[in-house]
Amino acid sequence: MYLGVKKTRLLNGQSLMKLACVIVACMAVVGALMAQAQAQMTCAAVHRNLRPCFLYVLGGSNGTPPERCCDGVKAVADAGETTEDRRCPV
16 A cells, blocks of 8 residues: 555456456447437327427318428438337327
């Protein structure tokens, strides 16, 4: 001990390699979870994106959907690769 500081042992090559493998594995798991979370849109996000379409769908528009409606539909369509990814129970 030197002035209250304990000497620590440095990792040897094998321990360092194990640590690197654990870090890479953790990063892969987190990356996969983030990709899955981004692929699925929440119901709140679906409703928020499609809200500008409600008046048009109910027939209270001038015959053309508002631009915000089209943008919302595109956002929902782009939110997932499958219909199930974009589906939200109402």
